[in-house]
Amino acid sequence: MKSIKWVSFCASNKVLKTMLHFFPKALNTTTPYPVTCKLGLFGEGENANSVMVEGVRLNQASGILLDAAFPQLNGDYSGFIGITAEVTLRQQSVILDYSNLIIELMSFSSSVKFSPNRLNENEENPSFLKSFPVLNDTLTETSLIIVNSTLAESEVNILNVANELVVASLRSAPLTAKEYSLEKVEDLMSKGCVCVLNSCWTNGSLSLLRFDREIPVGVCVYVLCRDKTTKKITSCFNL
Numbered sequence: 001m002k003s004i005k006w007v008s009f010c011a012s013n014k015v016l017k018t019m020l021h022f023f024p025k026a027l028n029t030t031t032p033y034p035v036t037c038k039l040g041l042f043g044e045g046e047n048a049n050s051v052m053v054e055g056v057r058l059n060q061a062s063g064i065l066l067d068a069a070f071p072q073l074n075g076d077y078s079g080f081i082g083i084t085a086e087v088t089l090r091q092q093s094v095i096l097d098y099s100n101l102i103i104e105l106m107s108f109s110s111s112v113k114f115s116p117n118r119l120n121e122n123e124e125n126p127s128f129l130k131s132f133p134v135l136n137d138t139l140t141e142t143s144l145i146i147v148n149s150t151l152a153e154s155e156v157n158i159l160n161v162a163n164e165l166v167v168a169s170l171r172s173a174p175l176t177a178k179e180y181s182l183e184k185v186e187d188l189m190s191k192g193c194v195c196v197l198n199s200c201w202t203n204g205s206l207s208l209l210r211f212d213r214e215i216p217v218g219v220c221v222y223v224l225c226r227d228k229t230t231k232k233i234t235s236c237f238n239l
């Protein structure tokens with residue numbers, strides 16, 4: 001059987017809800033074959049468990065609210081929760097590689113959508129080779145979400161690309177999704193920044209950061225931006 005798996009984070013509390021949008025797609029057939037969809041949930045203080053989502057079909061968009069799939073959450077979980085999503089098709093000749101999953105974090109007044117990290121256990125995780133931008137200004141608060149879906153502890157250092165100084169050391173426990181604010185290391189990020197921002201509505205800088213080592217398969221990192229005043233999430237992207 002052909003399968004694709006994603007690793008991400010989600011939320012279920014009084015402020016944020018999570019919607020999962022599935023797009024199982026294949027270019028070599030138009031037949032709406034039934035697709036097996038399995039969701040797994042894990043996090044600090046949360047027992048790992050999984051459910052099967054019914055009604056998902058090939059080349060047809062579908063979705064489910066996280067609280068509907070896991071009623072035990074009941075909107076009372078503080079912080080972020082780790083989640084895995086796996087779609088499987090029995091037809092060997094059908095290629096699922098074009099499939100996608102969108103995570104939507106919804107509040108009362110807005111929502112933010114992002115693509116989760118696709119997991120391929122046969123490939124190395126190339127995230128440590130990438131540099132990624134971090135905005136440090138009077139309007140935006142940036143943090144990193146480390147999702148560890150493995151059974152081993154993981155540790156990685158974040159370096160400033162401009163001067164190779166260690167900005168932060170991040171450690172994640174097994175089966176957790178944890179947020180690390182970069183607000184306390186803004187001074188280290190601004191040294192050797194690639195761009196200085198000076199306008200009528202904000203002042204700050206744009207820095208490039210990178211990891212100092214290869215991240216294990218099953219460990220994913222997301223950049224999360226919030227409004228500094230309201231703390232409302234404004235954007236998110238995976239590395």
